[in-house]
Amino acid sequence: MRAAANTTSPPRTDGLPPGPSTSPAVQTFHYWRERQRYMPQMFDQFGDIVTLRLIPHGPFVILRDPEHIREVFRGAPEIFHGGKGNWNLLPIVGRNSLLTLDAPEHKPERKRMMPPFHHDRIAGLVATMRRIAEDEARRWPVDRPFRFLDRSYALTLEIIVKAVLGVDDPARALAMSEALHKVADMNLTGILVLIRPGLGKYWPWRNVVRNLEHADRLIYQEIALRRQDPDRAGRTDVLSMLLEDPDADDRDVRDEVMTLLMAGHETTAVGLAWLFERLLRHPEAHARLRRGLDDPKDPYRTAVFKEALRVRPVIQNVARRLTEPIELAGYQLPAGATVVPAIGVVGRDERWWDADAAAFRPERWLDGNPSAQAWLPFGGGVRRCIGAMFAQVEIETVVAAILRTVAIEAVDPADEDDRMHHITMIPKQGTRMRVVRRLG
Secondary structure (H helix, E strand, O other): OOOOOOOOOOOOOOOOOOOEEEEEEEEHHHHHHHHHHHHHHHHHOOOEEEEEEEEEEEEEEEOOHHHHHHHHHHHOOOEEOOHHHHHEEEEHHHOOOOOOOOOOOOOHHHHHOOHHHHHHHHHHOOHHHHHHHHHHHHHOOEEEOEHHHHHHHHHHHHHHHHHHHHOOOHHHHHHHHHHHHHHOOOOOOHHHHHHHHHHHHHOOHHHHHHHHHHHHHHHHHHHHHHHHHOHHHHHHHHHHHHOOOOOOOOOOOOOOOOHHHHHHHHHHHHHHHHHHHHHHHHHHHHHHHHHHHHOOOOOOHHHHHHHHHHHOOOOOOOOOEEOOOOEEEEEEEEEOOEEEEEEEEEEEOOOOOOOOOOOOOHHHOOOOOOOHHHHOOOHHHOOOOOOOHHHHHHHHHHHHHHHHEEEEOOOOOOOOEEEEOOOOOEOOOOOOOOEEEEEO
């Protein structure tokens, strides 16, 4: 039996950690529908390590202590399989995706995907991101309430299509956006047909299959056009960079395009929505951020980004499926169990922050890097989100572009509640705001 890492946990205990006595069906319901409230309740009741029995996965061992989470992130990738934790995405992103691959295939694929996400490559896309965000904000009506989350989805999808995929023909870009939107908006019920293909004969699953097949056709067409482009070597979009690898076949590239969509579209859109939801309810932070808009290196912009993701986490947890038994926190965890770092809960735990851990206070980041091991919105270890820097640059660029273009305010001064949508936690009202006046 191999241990995940050295630990100062209690003496070894036979069996799984404690957990609720309710039926697996009840636990599964609460986990999928309201985990942002359910998991903190379980931790308060049972401590920093809790076992949930979820259908059809078996035991989920949920972790709140950053030290235990660090052990998981530093654990051998041959034992801690993150790809198996993303089983529900497999039919969409494919078997060659970073999200679904495990050791030993994961490491070389991650290495192949790294070049497009180097800082200098990302910097080459900033101007396109800024232009798209400014054009989007200019279309917003003055003094008419709207759901920013809806516009954020459209905005981040346009950035993926035009900046990431480099689709510069307006007709093709529109067709690609519409097709990818339908795939990204697939709910858990829709995913069932990709796991049970026989359902594809029936409504509504018949449309799910058609939407995915249509998106695939457009992606393969774009790959073919880009391979034939004599100017491809001089392009800065991610798709062109992926095709620089002579060993990348069309299926590999297709899977990574879908990975960029699933990992970089909805999560970034929701992160933007939460940032504005918090910012518009804190006038001093809003005003301070505006004062630094002309300084691209203003540290307060990054402080706002980090604080928004801390207090309003987009993703509540990540998962690793065990291929071998391990010892963790003094418990013997069997092969086949799933260990689940509760990264959203850790980010708001007063033990690792301070007494006002729930408060939105970007200034806390200007005096250093508080509780760095407890800020985990992009996961950690060898499976830390490869697009973390891209997401940060995109969000900070879009926020600055919008604030330079329009003056905005919240429709309702009360904090918005949250709710589950797919795997993300979104503002329940969609971050309702209005444009007060145009600035540029």
